[in-house]
Amino acid sequence: MANVYDVAYDLEKALRNSEDFQALKNSYDEVNNNPQTKELFGKFRDIQVTLQQKQMSGQEVTQEEVEAAQQLFTEVQQNETISKLMAAEQRMSTIINDLNRVITKPLEELYGPMTQENEPQQ
Amino acid sequence: MANVYDVAYDLEKALRNSEDFQALKNSYDEVNNNPQTKELFGKFRDIQVTLQQKQMSGQEVTQEEVEAAQQLFTEVQQNETISKLMAAEQRMSTIINDLNRVITKPLEELYGPMTQENEPQQ
Numbered sequence: 013m014a015n016v017y018d019v020a021y022d023l024e025k026a027l028r029n030s031e032d033f034q035a036l037k038n039s040y041d042e043v044n045n046n047p048q049t050k051e052l053f054g055k056f057r058d059i060q061v062t063l064q065q066k067q068m069s070g071q072e073v074t075q076e077e078v079e080a081a082q083q084l085f086t087e088v089q090q091n092e093t094i095s096k097l098m099a100a101e102q103r104m105s106t107i108i109n110d111l112n113r114v115i116t117k118p119l120e121e122l123y124g125p126m127t128q129e130n131e132p133q134q
Numbered sequence: 135m136a137n138v139y140d141v142a143y144d145l146e147k148a149l150r151n152s153e154d155f156q157a158l159k160n161s162y163d164e165v166n167n168n169p170q171t172k173e174l175f176g177k178f179r180d181i182q183v184t185l186q187q188k189q190m191s192g193q194e195v196t197q198e199e200v201e202a203a204q205q206l207f208t209e210v211q212q213n214e215t216i217s218k219l220m221a222a223e224q225r226m227s228t229i230i231n232d233l234n235r236v237i238t239k240p241l242e243e244l245y246g247p248m249t250q251e252n253e254p255q256q
Contacts, residue, residue, distance in 0.1 A: 014148040016229065020236040023145055026136040028240040040244055107138065108238065114142040115233060118150040119226070122162055 023111070036104050039097035046093065053094050056084045145233070158226050161219035168215065175216050178206045 027033055044050050059081045066073050088094050149155055166172050181203045188195050210216050 014144065014151075016145065016148045016152050016233065017236070019141065019145040019148045020233045022136065023138065023141040024236050024239055026138045026141045027237060029136075030138050033240055037244055104241070108241075111138065111142045111237060112234070114139070114146050115149060116230065117146055118155055119230075122159055 027107075027111075030107075032100070032103050032107060036097075036100040039093070039100045042093050043097050049091060049093050052084070052087060052091060053097070056088045056094075059084055149229075149233075152229075154222070154225050154229060158219075158222040161215070161222045164215050165219050171213060171215050174206070174209060174213060175219070178210045178216075181206055 042049075043053050059077070063073055063077060063081060066077075088098070164171075165175050181199070185195055185199060185203060188199075210220070
């Protein structure tokens with residue numbers, strides 16, 4: 013009988029060698045090797061995190077913050093290198109969700125389908 | 135090169151056939167096949183969920199609720215069948231966390247270690 017940890021290491025290796033992970037890594041390096049692109053992407057991530065934290069803790073998000081986020085989102089979308097990275101991140105997120113769903117299927121069969129609110133947060 | 139989904143299915147199979155999953159399944163069935171034990175465990179789960187939801191939404195938890203939860207916790211601990219199930223669930227939770235950590239290692243190497251608050255919720 014295969015040991016779960018051994019198979020998990022095989023899965024780690026398969027993910028690491030997959031085209032999708034290599035594409036993500038290349039896009040990530042491309043964004044971070046260009047100081048201007050890196051700064052723009054960093055700003056965009058920071059404002060996303062700030063707004064999300066404010067919303068989760070029930071703090072008011074100001075009109076200025078919304079506009080700043082929209083402005084940055086437009087800039088980020090127009091940047092081909094960042095767009096490519098964001099698309100690669102989205103694909104990787106889908107794959108990780110799929111893998112989690114496959115692996116936890118035995119538990120889902122035992123306990124019944126997980127409701128939305130019990131799912132791990134993204 | 136191994137396809138990530140194929141390896142994920144291998145991992146699902148390994149988990150399903152593992153001693154830990156089989157022990158969990160047996161304990162789960164044992165609790166649910168005894169109407170009294172099933173009811174006690176159901177009550178305990180319900181009050182856990184209720185208290186957690188109240189705390190997360192900032193609602194006040196009453197002294198009566200805390201005492202009811204403590205009383206149920208004592209009863210549950212004294213029930214050998216339920217104790218066995220809870221121990222098996224704890225082991226499975228550790229395994230699932232370990233598997234997630236192994237599988238997402240390539241991403242962690244790319245993005246840096248996840249902070250506590252980015253980790254999936256239990």
